[in-house]
Amino acid sequence: xxxxxxxxxxxxxxxxxxxxxxxxxxxxxxxxxxxxxxxxxxxxxxxxxxxxxxxxxxxxxxxxxxxxxxxxxxxxxxxxxxxxxxxxxxxxxxxxxxxxxxxxxxxxxxxxxxxxxxxxxxxxxxxxxxxxxxxxxxxxxxxxxxxxxxxxxxxxxxxxxxxxxxxxxxxxxxxxxxxxxxxxxxxxxxxxxxxxxxxxxxxxxxxxxxxxxxxxxxxxxxxxxxxxxxxxxxxxxxxxxxxxxxxxxxxxxxxxx
Amino acid sequence: xxxxxxxxxxxxxxxxxxxxxxxxxxxxxxxxxxxxxxxxxxxxxxxxxxxxxxxxxxxxxxxxxxxxxxxxxxxxxxxxxxxxxxxxxxxxxxxxxxxxxxxxxxxxxxxxxxxxxxxxxxxxxxxxxxxxxxxxxxxxxxxxxxxxxxxxxxxxxxxxxxxxxxxxxxxxxxxxxxxxxxxxxxxxxxxxxxxxxxxxxxxxxxxxxxxxxxxxxxxxxxxxxxxxxxxxxxxxxxxxxxxxxxxxxxxxxx
Ligand SMILES: Nc1ncnc2c1ncn2[C@@H]1O[C@H](COP(=O)(O)OP(=O)(O)O)[C@@H](O)[C@H]1O
Ligand SMILES: [Mg+2]
Numbered sequence: 001x002x003x004x005x006x007x008x009x010x011x012x013x014x015x016x017x018x019x020x021x022x023x024x025x026x027x028x029x030x031x032x033x034x035x036x037x038x039x040x041x042x043x044x045x046x047x048x049x050x051x052x053x054x055x056x057x058x059x060x061x062x063x064x065x066x067x068x069x070x071x072x073x074x075x076x077x078x079x080x081x082x083x084x085x086x087x088x089x090x091x092x093x094x095x096x097x098x099x100x101x102x103x104x105x106x107x108x109x110x111x112x113x114x115x116x117x118x119x120x121x122x123x124x125x126x127x128x129x130x131x132x133x134x135x136x137x138x139x140x141x142x143x144x145x146x147x148x149x150x151x152x153x154x155x156x157x158x159x160x161x162x163x164x165x166x167x168x169x170x171x172x173x174x175x176x177x178x179x180x181x182x183x184x185x186x187x188x189x190x191x192x193x194x195x196x197x198x199x200x201x202x203x204x205x206x207x208x209x210x211x212x213x214x215x216x217x218x219x220x221x222x223x224x225x226x227x228x229x230x231x232x233x234x235x236x237x238x239x240x241x242x243x244x245x246x247x248x249x250x251x252x253x254x255x256x257x
Numbered sequence: 258x259x260x261x262x263x264x265x266x267x268x269x270x271x272x273x274x275x276x277x278x279x280x281x282x283x284x285x286x287x288x289x290x291x292x293x294x295x296x297x298x299x300x301x302x303x304x305x306x307x308x309x310x311x312x313x314x315x316x317x318x319x320x321x322x323x324x325x326x327x328x329x330x331x332x333x334x335x336x337x338x339x340x341x342x343x344x345x346x347x348x349x350x351x352x353x354x355x356x357x358x359x360x361x362x363x364x365x366x367x368x369x370x371x372x373x374x375x376x377x378x379x380x381x382x383x384x385x386x387x388x389x390x391x392x393x394x395x396x397x398x399x400x401x402x403x404x405x406x407x408x409x410x411x412x413x414x415x416x417x418x419x420x421x422x423x424x425x426x427x428x429x430x431x432x433x434x435x436x437x438x439x440x441x442x443x444x445x446x447x448x449x450x451x452x453x454x455x456x457x458x459x460x461x462x463x464x465x466x467x468x469x470x471x472x473x474x475x476x477x478x479x480x481x482x483x484x485x486x487x488x489x490x491x492x493x494x495x496x497x498x499x500x501x502x503x504x505x506x507x508x509x510x511x
């Protein structure tokens with residue numbers, strides 16, 4: 001059922017406009033080009049590392065997934081009010097399927113990253129097999145956030161603007177376009193409480209291992225030893241909280257959405 | 258009067274009150290400006306103290322003027338709305354929909370819509386594939402399966418929707434004013450399928466303004482008015498009651 005709805009969403013979003021589909025791939029690339037020119041060239045962050053550009057691209061692709069999925073997730077229930085007023089089925093399918101749709105776009109963008117890696121002549125390593133696991137963790141966190149937002153938006157109708165703003169802050173607060181090494185140690189620890197930052201830094205560390213220090217700073221580095229456990233627990237906790245809250249609010253979606 | 262043995266649906270003391278939109282739609286702004294201020298709710302009592310049973314295999318009709326609570330009652334039965342008083346006990350599998358064509362998208366083909374709608378109604382992809390030809394044949398839509406739904410007339414859409422709906426496996430079918438748009442000939446075939454569904458021992462709850470159909474097909478009927486049961490029992494009696502009520506309203510001041 002999930003697959004059918006996610007595919008239908010995907011089809012609907014992009015049928016009628018091949019451009020529509022191209023745009024979902026191009027949007028992160030356009031953002032990347034802009035930020036690369038400003039921060040890589042004008043502010044010379046490029047000189048820090050031969051991998052600055054592709055490392056920025058990885059960050060933007062992951063961020064675009066998180067932003068798109070949570071935004072689609074937030075509106076998923078309210079915009080389908082006519083559907084949920086007419087039929088009883090587990091509402092969680094709706095929110096899950098829109099985040100999966102964003103996931104399909106992420107997979108396509110990952111192939112673009114792959115092309116950059118090939119261009120940079122980075123040879124694949126065996127430990128890259130950990131990357132899918134990290135993406136699963138990011139997905140779990142994203143789904144948890146989306147479930148909370150979807151249920152809250154039914155009650156708080158200005159949540160969309162608030163979340164748009166929050167995503168902007170999230171972008172600049174996460175070490176996407178500046179190396180995490182720029183932050184003082186206490187701020188690094190704070191940043192690594194966010195599963196997104198942990199996943200992004202782990203993926204960068206796996207991809208660009210022989211790079212300067214900052215790409216190698218991971219949650220394990222910041223907290224020491226089992227440091228990764230903290231953000232991973234936060235990701236799982238977010239999913240659990242999201243699931244429980246969503247299920248508790250679900251009986252009233254039809255009349256309030 | 259009752260055809261089957263057991264009780265299919267048991268409704269006891271059900272009430273439902275809606276908080277009107279401005280009552281419960283809060284914004285962050287309000288939370289920050291007036292954190293302790295409680296909004297005065299405006300309430301709309303849609304159902305009060307509804308108690309009745311439907312027997313297995315019964316064809317049960319519900320009538321009443323607009324806004325009397327018929328759709329709300331079906332939605333509570335289907336689990337779309339949660340009642341705030343009383344209990345609903347259902348014996349068997351309910352059809353999850355009360356209207357037809359849920360999830361239909363005008364930009365997609367009939368084929369895709371059958372897949373989406375069927376999926377929403379709980380059919381597996383395999384079941385849909387197996388029953389696809391039957392669905393299309395019943396709606397007499399063979400020539401149109403690969404056309405976008407926006408090119409369908411509303412009658413054709415109802416035909417498609419109904420054809421999918423009757424493929425769903427259920428014990429109790431809830432229908433809320435669904436056959437109004439189809440042509441005579443199609444309506445006749447629909448009632449034939451409904452009769453077949455009953456012969457299979459299944460229960461039908463049928464909301465309609467088509468009083469002739471209620472009289473002809475229902476075993477029992479119920480009249481709702483302002484969220485309360487006004488009359489229940491033999492369709493003839495219930496419709497007579499309804500008629501008297503409407504007549505009185507039409508003559509006297511409202
Ligand atoms: N989601 C809702 N929010 C607020 N009021 C509602 C909602 N759904 C129904 N109502 C109100 O409940 C009453 C009964 O409506 P309904 O069950 O649709 O009547 P009917 O189907 O008999 O025409 C109406 O006054 C209607 O305005
Ligand atoms: Mg109605």
